[in-house]
Amino acid sequence: MNPDRKHPPQNGPSKGGASPGSALSQPLVETEPTAGRAESPVWLVVLLGVLLFWAQLYIENYAGGFNPRVYDPYRSYAQVDAANPKDETGELIAKGEVLYSQLCVACHQGNGMGSPGQFPPLAGSEWVVGSPDRLIRILLHGPTGPFKVKSVDWNPATAMVSFGSAFPPDQVDANIGAILTFIRQSWGNNAPLIKPEVVKRVREETKDRSAPWTMDELLKIPETP
Amino acid sequence: MPNMNVQAPAPETVSTARAPISPREINRSCCLPVTVLLASSVGWLVVASVLGLISAIKLHAPGLLSGTAWLTYGRVYPAYSFALIYGFAAPAGLGLGLWILARLSRAAAFGPIATMIAGLFWNFGVLVGTLGILSGAGAGYEGLEVPGFASPILLASYLALALFAILTLHFRSERELYVSQWYLLMALFWFPWIFTTAEMLVVYFPSRGVVQAVIAGWFVHNLYWIWMASLGLAAVFYFLPKLTGQPLHSRGLAMFGFWSLACFGGWGGVQGGTPAPSWLASVSGAAGIMMLVPLLAVAVNWHMTMKGKDQKLAPSPFLPFFKFGAFCFILASLLQIVGLLRAPASVSGHSHDLSETVQSTFALAFGLLGQFAEVARFTHYGNGVSSLFLFGFFAMVAAGGIYYAVPKLTQCEWPAPELMKWHFRCAAAGAALLAASLIIGGIRQGAAMNNPSLAFLETVRSTVPFLGLGTLGMLLLLVGNCALGINFARLLLNCRCSECCPSPTNPGGRS
């Protein structure tokens, strides 16, 4: 066939150049690259150390503690929490749950159902979800005499104690507000929170009273709009 | 006299070592699979360049070819990117890698026919994927556009190619592993894992919410900065010492660079501003800054190799490709590193008992880099860096390797050697122009975008001249790549293929 002029000459292996006749000093036998034995420069290792130090500083400052709820520009979960509007109801419920378990659960039980014949239920009770003014007074000074709760008459031998003086003066409003908010949001009850300010107002209004309340007295107090 | 460094196999390794064979025989064994891979890669390079030119024009002249859904920018651009990375970069890198692996192992390619079939399957997968993207079936993530029906084809072909390459390495007669072989091992292994993870957790069984985007970003980062970087670095580490006749400056430094790349290169992908928890962007940013270490290791090694003291050879006509590619790799890595870090202006290092000087130095460094990243984010800057990486580094290195290897494999010379020079000039100028215009235009765009008194349309208008320059760069790239394509096509048409396909009367091919 036609002697293909594009093939290199038959004597000798291919050379390293693209066009025949160039690169005379390219090796006749193709060699593979080898690696020398020079040492790594120490400044590079030092740089690695410096960068590692910097990297851990950077991550410590800007990684938000690896918390999945921390996004730029916040640097920590605490910052995100602080930037959020306070959930007053939630905080009151949480606190009230603790206080209830300490002070109220013995009588009204953990499920808010009370005990037949002894302690009236709180679940579904119109006194709990009704007027805050009446409810706060029950807690501040205690109830006395027969009460009608959910169409059932209650007149327990052991009266409920009052809690108006059970707490130090600087905590009484917050604690009562917390307990009442908790019971108003538990066991199917869904009534609005009772803020500590409201408890304080009622306390001011009744500061001259220390006797417990009867049902008739409470029913005379108007429902707060 | 360059040293040969061919060793006879030690007695204890005789079970897996074969008798050493000559480079000529290795070339002959590699001829079929590698030439097929390289030829298909060049074909896809031309296709990708055309698609890239269309999408570049559309950026500043959006009315072009806007009548049909198949050619809308949102489909042409990902098709260009897919064809460039999977159609060109993968076969070129794998083909050259297989040849380099065989040569360094002093072993014949294992299963050449099967390797060639795997390569053809890969091309089929790329074709299916490209047409799928143009028809609107893209997966929806930049860099992970391959449709779900095309990815199994690609994965299966890749696994076959990787298997044969590993077997070639396994039956090597040269026991010492050179630097390029480490990088090729890393590339062969890394891709299937990131690809499978990305396809499973993003395309087939998507994770909930933004985790998909995090994994997709991680995949793309690994694709560029571990996988493609390894393939390209393997080629540069092979050709730079070989063509200059100098030994590589330091094996220890190369090891340092290799392991630091493996350790830090895989953690990127989440940039500032992403709606993911801030620790992800911090870790990615910190790892990105650490990439300075492998970058410098590689740069020092290459620089000292080029300045080597052994007797110099005549300048090889292929060396400019590798020198340009090496330079662009360093530059692209640096630009990627400085464009990454997000940080507010102040540092509260209250948990450390550090001196104020140290803290304020770091704060200054954070602050400057962070402000730059704030400007570069969401602009063409990122595309400019990718273009520099793909066209300035990878394409040039691959082209240099193709120009060197194909005559050796096929024993046919390039029909038009002067076209190689024109390819280099056009491709180098085009890559530089494209990258510079996108990077500088991107910085200007970012500065304008961060200035709220400028209407958004003003920022768009300010980028148009730069995008025009980018189109010019893309055009130059197309011309250069067509030069390569024409050269290759003519070589294949004129070559007698006796090396690749030995005839019955001459079973060993031309002697």
Place this chain on the structure above:
Amino acid sequence: MFRVLSVPDKSRRAIMNQGPLVFLGVYLAMALSWLGMVFVPEMQLGRMQETTVPPAGGRYPAPRSGLAQEGRDVYRANGCYYCHTQQVRARGFGADFERGWGARHSVAPDFLYDRPVMLGNVRVGPDLANIGVRQPNAATHLLHLYDPQMTAPGSTMPPYRFLFEKRKISGSPSPEALKLSGESAPEPGFEVVPKPDALALVAYLQSLRADLPLFEAPLPLPGKKPGGAGTTNQPPDGTPTTNPASGTTPVK
């Protein structure tokens, strides 16, 4: 350059010559990166449920309507995310807030039900995370898709005419027909009507809103910069807000 790494040459070479050992090292590096960037985010965010909106407690996010989900597919198929982002940066990072692109930064719960999550990387066009708030009018969206130069002169957005159909007016003009004028208006007797894909895409765009405050992204008080920008060690003031802003006037 100083001498360092005085480990004997031979042992170093031996380790790096063992293919399986190199493979093992690469495997470990790969596994660590996979653990850190894939596994941990999946554990942290992969089982996210709907979240509550403080302080009232509504559920977020609302799932998109069927038409909006189809529109999301059109958005994906036409690659809109190559020019538009859907992520708003926090105040202090860029000018996203000042441009009216969002009342607060984008966070993970915003994308809970989306597949794919098309965050975008380049802003050739404006951010779209709250486009449903800025531009609720469907007709404007349709006009913009048909001829972007009408609604945004100088924009480099391509016209999406293939999402519309030009047809002869039969009887009276269709109520869905676009009100076009000038060069893009059809010749007399013809009208331009959006195809179902266009309507779906517009429904998706109208559903894009991320302005409700969440725990991860409370609405910052006006005048106060949240987080560290410009402040020192003090955490931001936690004064509660009760009236979240309902969006800002867009700055064009």
